[in-house]
Amino acid sequence: MCTVCGCGEGETKIEGEPRRHDHHHHxxxxxxxxxxxxxxxxPGMSQSRMVQIEQDILGKNNEYAMANRGYFLQKGMLTLNLxxxxxxxxxxxxxxxxxxxxxxxxxxVIEGDQQTxxxxxxxxxxxxxxxxxxxxxxxxxxxxxxxxxxxxxxAPDTSVLYIENVGNLVCPAAFDLGEAHxxxxxxxxxxxxxxxxxxxxFHAANLLLLSKIDLLPHLDFDVGKCIEYAQRINPGIKxxxxxxxxxxxxxxxxxxxxxxxxxxxxxxxxxxxxxxx
Amino acid sequence: xxxxxxxxxILQVLETESQKQGFDCVKNVWLEIGDLAGVETEAxxxxxxxxxxxxxxxxxxxxxxxxxxxxxxxxxAKNVSVKQRFDECPQCGSYQLQVTGGDEMRIKELEVE
Numbered sequence: 247m248c249t250v251c252g253c254g255e256g257e258t259k260i261e262g263e264p265r266r267h268d269h270h271h272h273x274x275x276x277x278x279x280x281x282x283x284x285x286x287x288x289p290g291m292s293q294s295r296m297v298q299i300e301q302d303i304l305g306k307n308n309e310y311a312m313a314n315r316g317y318f319l320q321k322g323m324l325t326l327n328l329x330x331x332x333x334x335x336x337x338x339x340x341x342x343x344x345x346x347x348x349x350x351x352x353x354x355v356i357e358g359d360q361q362t363x364x365x366x367x368x369x370x371x372x373x374x375x376x377x378x379x380x381x382x383x384x385x386x387x388x389x390x391x392x393x394x395x396x397x398x399x400x401a402p403d404t405s406v407l408y409i410e411n412v413g414n415l416v417c418p419a420a421f422d423l424g425e426a427h428x429x430x431x432x433x434x435x436x437x438x439x440x441x442x443x444x445x446x447x448f449h450a451a452n453l454l455l456l457s458k459i460d461l462l463p464h465l466d467f468d469v470g471k472c473i474e475y476a477q478r479i480n481p482g483i484k485x486x487x488x489x490x491x492x493x494x495x496x497x498x499x500x501x502x503x504x505x506x507x508x509x510x511x512x513x514x515x516x517x518x519x520x521x522x523x
Numbered sequence: 524x525x526x527x528x529x530x531x532x533i534l535q536v537l538e539t540e541s542q543k544q545g546f547d548c549v550k551n552v553w554l555e556i557g558d559l560a561g562v563e564t565e566a567x568x569x570x571x572x573x574x575x576x577x578x579x580x581x582x583x584x585x586x587x588x589x590x591x592x593x594x595x596x597x598x599x600a601k602n603v604s605v606k607q608r609f610d611e612c613p614q615c616g617s618y619q620l621q622v623t624g625g626d627e628m629r630i631k632e633l634e635v636e
Binding site: 295297299300301304305306307384385386416419420441442445449475477479481 | 561628
């Protein structure tokens with residue numbers, strides 16, 4: 247890994263291409279490192295000393311996240327970080343959403359998976375621009391990868407950017423990408439105690455989508471209990487029950503997206519000139 | 524979770540600091556890890572050795588200071604201590620808790636030469 251800006255040179259790929267290290271992304275960072283740490287010890291001269299640094303381990307990621315957030319703010323964009331276990335129906339939900347809302351406002355997608363660009367291809371079939379990040383061995387997207395992908399995408403002002411994170415309820419909780427909200431998707435085939443098993447994620451999310459609700463008659467899933475568990479972890483979490491297949495509850499989700507896009511555009515100069523449509 | 528990425532993050536900070544503060548060897552690193560930070564200490568120690576090999580922190584010792592979890596109970600209107608995110612308030616049993624501490628992951632200090 248490049249220690250200058252965190253660019254992985256091994257496994258991470260954007261659209262199947264190894265991420266090139268040309269640093270044209272929109273966030274600025276200084277790069278005057280010289281030759282790296284010198285291992286020159288003059289005999290008898292070395293002396294231990296203590297250095298106070300008090301720095302957040304994820305400080306670097308958070309800096310990139312703040313740069314991304316500033317970019318989204320300036321463009322009046324709403325950015326949603328969609329997180330879930332593998333197989334929760336994220337991509338199906340997303341394609342339905344894109345189809346429903348594509349005549350109302352511009353939308354773009356960043357897809358994160360360990361391998362393949364299958365999901366980005368499914369998204370592009372809806373006519374919406376999508377970019378695939380393959381994390382290789384990585385288990386989550388980080389803010390720096392997203393910064394690179396956003397550069398490739400060149401998203402229109404006041405658009406909605408959906409970031410479909412790697413299917414994993416653990417690591418993505420800790421990595422801020424610069425999004426306005428994390429949206430957790432939990433399918434009811436997974437068991438109602440998932441919020442207790444993976445508390446960090448449900449704590450970090452602002453919205454919980456309980457998906458595949460059409461399967462409820464066939465399962466022993468206790469919706470009330472699941473919501474209660476989620477609210478134990480995060481008293482302020484909002485819950486919407488929906489089914490991408492039957493369309494049940496999808497209207498509530500669309501209304502949530504529209505409302506949050508309006509919020510993202512408040513006081514944004516670019517948004518006012520397009521009438522906030 | 525992601526302990527390898529965390530160790531890479533630590534190494535990045537060390538390398539940046541070595542330029543700023545003028546040192547080229549790190550012997551000891553003290554981390555402050557909250558009980559609610561979701562970090563597996565054993566995995567972190569293991570990854571740190573692997574990540575720092577042949578770096579300025581080769582053979583550096585990683586010392587971990589655990590900080591306890593705390594939360595504000597909305598019902599009791601005071602701070603209480605918690606061990607996990609899904610704990611109830613030890614005083615009133617409510618789940619209306621807002622975590623106020625113990626989710627930090629910070630590099631506190633270094634011994635360098």
